Every structure is written in C-alpha cells, then in structure tokens.
Amino acid sequence: MSVFAHLPILPILIPLITAAALIPIDDRNRDLKGVVSVVSSAIVFLVSLSLMYAAADQPEGRPLVYLLGNWAAPYGIVLVVDRLSALMLVLSSLVALGAQTFSIARWHRQGFHYHSLFQFMALGVNGAFLTGDLFNLFVFFEIMLGASYGLLLHGSGPMRVKKGLHYIAINLAASSLFLLGVSLIYGATGTLNMADLALRIGQLNVENRMLMEAGAALLGMAFLVKAAMWPLGFWLAGAYAAASPPSAAFFAILTKVGAYILLRLSMLLFGAAAGPSAGFGLNVLLYGGLITILFGLIGVLASQALGRLAAYCIITSSGTLLAAIGIADKAVIAGALLYLVTSTLAAAALFLLIELMERARDAGADVLAVTMEAYGDDDQVETEVGVAVPRTMALLGLCFVITTMLLAGLPPFSGFLAKVSILHGLFGSGPPGAALSFHGLDGAQWTYVVLLILSGLSTLIAMNRVGIRTFWTSIEGTVPRVYLIEIAPIMLLLGACLVLTLGAGSALSYLDATASALVNPQSYIEPVLSAPRVPSPGEP
Structure with a gap:
C-alpha cells in the first residue's frame, strides 16, 4: 500500500498529534507554539488540496475509501473522501490557516492552550467531513464542540x-438530541454506517420506519441547532460577536x-431509494431556511455593532443553504456549494477585519454616529479639502469593499456568480438547452428568489453604513496600527475568493460534478461497501 493511500x-492525524504535542510546551513559548500550529494547519491545507485533486480524478464521482484498522464496512470504521468532503476540507483548513496566523499577532497571548484548542477543533471539523458512519460523526462532533467552548471563552x-455559558448549554442539549437520534436509528436499522443505512432504509417495515424517522428528526434537530436555523439559532449572534476575532473567524x-x-x-x-421516506424533512429545510434568511436580513439591518452584523450575515448564509438543500435540485445545490465557499471565506475575513477597523474607533462610536444622524449634528462644514487617506486605512477600506461585494453578491465576484447559479438552477431546471422558465416555480421557490435578492440588498445597505462611518466620517480620525501578520490572512481569504472568481468555469464544473454525485447515492454506497481490505503479509 503506497504512502499516498x-x-x-492525515487531516485527522496531523491536528491530533499537533494538539497533543503543544500541551506540554510552556505557555511562555507561545510564539513557538504559534509557529508549530500554523505550519501544521498549512500542511493540512496542502493535504486537503491533494485529496481534492484525487477525488476529482475518480470516475463517476466514486469516493476514496480508507478502512481504519483494515476492517471492511459496514463493521469497521471508514473514512470517505468524495468531491464534497474534499471541498469542505480545503475550505476548513484555509479558514483555520488564516485565523491561526492572525492570532499570532496578539490574541494567542490572552489565554492558555489556545493553539491546542484550535487544533482539536480542526480535528473535530475535519473528522466530521470525513467519517462514513454516524457514531464517529458523534465523536468528532463532540471533539469539535468541546474545543469550541474553550475558544469562545478565550480572552475572558x-x-x-x-x-459562552449560553452556547455551552444549547450545544449540550443538541448533543443529547444527537445521541438519542443515533440510538433510535440504530435500534430501527441495526447499523450506523451511512452507506449501509442508505440500503436498509428502503427495506424497513412500518414500525421500524417510524422509529427510524423519529431518530432522523432528532438527529436533524441537533444539526439545525448548529446550522442556526430560526428559531434554533438565537444563540449565534451573541456568541460569535463575543468571541475573539480569530475564534469567530474559525466559527464561520x-x-x-x-x-x-x-x-x-x-x-x-432519503433519496428516491428510501421508499416512503423519500424526501423526509426537505420541506422543513426549505421553509425553515426561508424564515432564517428573513430573520438574518432583519438582523443585518438592525445591527449597529460590527460583530453582530457579521454574525447575522452568517445566519443569512445558513438560511440560504438550508433552503437550497430543501429544494433538492442538482443545479441549485451546485450554485449553493459555490455560495457556501464564498460566504464562509468572506465572513471569516470580515471577523478578522473588524478587529483592525475597531482600533480606529472609540467604544460607542456607532451609537454616537446614529445620534448625530438623528439630530443633524453631522451637517458641519469641512474646512480641509483633499486630505490624503492613510495607506493603512486605504488598504483596510479596499478589503472591506471586497468583503461587502462578496457578502452582498455584487458582480463580478464569486458571491454574485453563486447567486446567479442558484437562480439559474431554479429557472433553468428543464432539459439541457431549454429556455429559462419563469412559470414553473411554486410559491416557496419564488419566495426564495425574492429573499435571495433582498438579503444581498440588506447586506449592502448595512455594510455601506458601517463603511461610511468608519472610513469617510470617522469621529476619531485615528489610524490603527496594523501588522503584516494581521492583514495577510485577510488578503489570503479574500484572494481565495478572487481565485474562485477568475476560475469560475472550473469551479462550477467541479461543483456540478459534486452535485451530480450527491443526487446519485449509488456512486457513494457501492464503493464504500465494496472497498477491499489490504492483504496481510502472509495472506494470499
């Protein structure tokens, strides 16, 4: 068996080894710990890119299957790398790399074992993307949540x-629902391997089907809490706004x-092969996603604090994704995946950018600015004309403009291309080459179209309001001190979005193939269940 197999x-093993190795190092050597952690995240990013290229080379969307302990599925633990999981690995490792690099400037000195917690969270996230069974999904989910508790409280x-206490309580409740759901599904089907489950669900009798669907509903509730669907996502805005900037960026x-x-x-x-359970829960995702978008765009418009604004942008993006999943159309899912990548990178960059922007602002500047607008105190004659914008503010302003355009979905960036792809999937769901149809949509889908446009408009209005107050009519007029190690991660995340924009054709081709494999479960099931064991040295 080759090393590349x-x-x-490695995306699980490297963070695990790094986190354990950093714990005994004295916290007075934080710079050393930071360098080791960043190098580890960079290696995981390169490995993830390699896995994405390997998954793209697989014929007919077949995944790469790794048998832990050399036990065949469904009895052994399997890791599955297909186009979707590889894409998510690249995304998570890129965000982790940017957030960790940013934290070295100052935030990793605000508490103990910051980098170990970060690596443990990366371990949980990567494991959740790779695992092929529900039990180990629960294990990785708990590792991810346990580390996130420490990262949210980091900085005191x-x-x-x-x-943080609110966040912990809500997620402990979600974990309990997860465990109950997994137990019910196992009791009804006798397996927790995802590929094996997909085969057995269509063969269940009425009693076991009801038990399985109850378990699936509890399981879905746990993930809807994490996906922040309204009203289950009430905790997110406050928690993400309170977290330290690099932690909030990774929380994206x-x-x-x-x-x-x-x-x-x-x-x-719950595809077509699931029998009476086909399409289970899709309406909940669709209508819940629509309400979540509405909730998020109202929150975006109402937010004065930059952190809460960024958090509501995440809620809006989450609702957009949930509604797209509920529609369950291949073309819509392909566009939604591009939107997922773009919105995550832009939101992570915004959380980091907020830290730098707020250095030039006094506490309560937003409230004071609103008061001045309300009472007309901002109508003062400017005595200086043609004052040059400091280079630092110009650079921050440029990053803020690009982030705004990405989150609002303005051309020519990938956020716009993603929304256009979603809309094209809705209107062009007929046979290839057919004209766009504006009459085949139902009320929920038309609502999705309207909310998709309004969410971008609300984000544009809110971000413009913040940008004007920060860069054009700043009350303080001070220039923040920004280190290269702080601005570089923001440029890395935004640069990735620019690469997506320039390579939109290749990106959409990859995502179309990803969506095609998703709506064809057999391309996942057969390779996982038939993956051969590696023969022992004495075995024929």
Whole structure:
C-alpha cells in the first residue's frame, strides 16, 4: 500500500498529534507554539488540496475509501473522501490557516492552550467531513464542540463568559438530541454506517420506519441547532460577536458543518431509494431556511455593532443553504456549494477585519454616529479639502469593499456568480438547452428568489453604513496600527475568493460534478461497501 493511500487519515492525524504535542510546551513559548500550529494547519491545507485533486480524478464521482484498522464496512470504521468532503476540507483548513496566523499577532497571548484548542477543533471539523458512519460523526462532533467552548471563552471578560455559558448549554442539549437520534436509528436499522443505512432504509417495515424517522428528526434537530436555523439559532449572534476575532473567524465554518451533514444525509439516506421516506424533512429545510434568511436580513439591518452584523450575515448564509438543500435540485445545490465557499471565506475575513477597523474607533462610536444622524449634528462644514487617506486605512477600506461585494453578491465576484447559479438552477431546471422558465416555480421557490435578492440588498445597505462611518466620517480620525501578520490572512481569504472568481468555469464544473454525485447515492454506497481490505503479509 503506497504512502499516498494514507492521505485521508492525515487531516485527522496531523491536528491530533499537533494538539497533543503543544500541551506540554510552556505557555511562555507561545510564539513557538504559534509557529508549530500554523505550519501544521498549512500542511493540512496542502493535504486537503491533494485529496481534492484525487477525488476529482475518480470516475463517476466514486469516493476514496480508507478502512481504519483494515476492517471492511459496514463493521469497521471508514473514512470517505468524495468531491464534497474534499471541498469542505480545503475550505476548513484555509479558514483555520488564516485565523491561526492572525492570532499570532496578539490574541494567542490572552489565554492558555489556545493553539491546542484550535487544533482539536480542526480535528473535530475535519473528522466530521470525513467519517462514513454516524457514531464517529458523534465523536468528532463532540471533539469539535468541546474545543469550541474553550475558544469562545478565550480572552475572558464577562460578556464572553455569559455568552459562552449560553452556547455551552444549547450545544449540550443538541448533543443529547444527537445521541438519542443515533440510538433510535440504530435500534430501527441495526447499523450506523451511512452507506449501509442508505440500503436498509428502503427495506424497513412500518414500525421500524417510524422509529427510524423519529431518530432522523432528532438527529436533524441537533444539526439545525448548529446550522442556526430560526428559531434554533438565537444563540449565534451573541456568541460569535463575543468571541475573539480569530475564534469567530474559525466559527464561520461551524454552521457549514451542520449544513454539510444535512445535505449529505438528505441526499444519501432519503433519496428516491428510501421508499416512503423519500424526501423526509426537505420541506422543513426549505421553509425553515426561508424564515432564517428573513430573520438574518432583519438582523443585518438592525445591527449597529460590527460583530453582530457579521454574525447575522452568517445566519443569512445558513438560511440560504438550508433552503437550497430543501429544494433538492442538482443545479441549485451546485450554485449553493459555490455560495457556501464564498460566504464562509468572506465572513471569516470580515471577523478578522473588524478587529483592525475597531482600533480606529472609540467604544460607542456607532451609537454616537446614529445620534448625530438623528439630530443633524453631522451637517458641519469641512474646512480641509483633499486630505490624503492613510495607506493603512486605504488598504483596510479596499478589503472591506471586497468583503461587502462578496457578502452582498455584487458582480463580478464569486458571491454574485453563486447567486446567479442558484437562480439559474431554479429557472433553468428543464432539459439541457431549454429556455429559462419563469412559470414553473411554486410559491416557496419564488419566495426564495425574492429573499435571495433582498438579503444581498440588506447586506449592502448595512455594510455601506458601517463603511461610511468608519472610513469617510470617522469621529476619531485615528489610524490603527496594523501588522503584516494581521492583514495577510485577510488578503489570503479574500484572494481565495478572487481565485474562485477568475476560475469560475472550473469551479462550477467541479461543483456540478459534486452535485451530480450527491443526487446519485449509488456512486457513494457501492464503493464504500465494496472497498477491499489490504492483504496481510502472509495472506494470499
């Protein structure tokens, strides 16, 4: 067996070894720990890219299957790398690399074992994307959540403690629902391997089907909490706004973990082969996603604090993804995957950018600016004309403009291309080459179209309001001190979005193939269940 055949285990193994190795190092050597952690994240990113290229080369969307302990499925633990999981690995490792690099400037000094917690969270996230069975999904889910508790509380302060306790309580409840759901599914089907489940669901009798669907509903509830669907996502805005900027940037991937699992299980377990259970829960995702978009765009418009604004942008993006999953159309899912990548990168960049922007602002500047607007105190004659914009503010302003365009879905960037792809999937769902149809949509789908446009408009209005107050009419007029190690991660994340824009053709081709494999569960089931063991040295 070649060394390259072991690549699927490395996104789990590398963070695990790094996290354990960093614990005994004295916290006075934080710079050393930071360098080791960043190098580890960079290696995971390169491994993830290799896995994505390997998955893209597989014929007919077949995944790469790694048998842990050399036990065949469904009895052994399997890791499965297909186009979707590889894409999510690249996305999570890129966000982790940017957030960790940013934290070295100052935030990793605000508490103990920051980098170990970060690596443990990366371990949980990567494992959730790779695992092929529900039990180990629960294990990785708990590792991810346990590390996120420490990262949310990192930096202390009463607000972080308050929001952190709320976050812990909500997620412990979600974990309980997860465990109950897994237990019911196992009791009804006798297996937790996802590929094996997909085969057995269509063969269940009435009693076991009801038990399985009850378990699936509890399982879905747990992931809807993590995906922040309204009203289950009430905790997100406060928690993400209170977290330290690099932690909040990495948290941008957590709602996508929930969306990923809902997409994976919906397409795999409840496709056409599921019999009476086909399409189970899709209406909940569709209508819940629509309400979540509405809730998010209202929150975006109402937010004065930058952190809460960014958090509501994540809620809006989560609702967009959930509604797309509920529609369950291949073309819509392909566009939604591009939107997932773009919105995650842009939201992570925004959380990091907020830290730098707020250095030039006094506490309560937003409230003071609103008061000045209300009472007309901003109508002052400017005595200086033609004052040059400092280079630091110009660079921050440019990054803010690009982030705004990405989140609002303005051309020519990938956020616009993603929304156009979703709309094209809705209107062009007929045979290839057919004209776009504006009459085949039902009320929910038309509502999705309207909310997709309004969410972009609300984001544009809110971000413009913040940008004007920060860069054009700043009350303080001070220039923040920004280090290269802080601005570089933001440019890395935004640069990835620009690469997506320039390579939109290749990206959409990859995502179309990903969506095609998702709606064809057999391309996943057969390779997992038939993956051969590696012969022992004495075995024929």
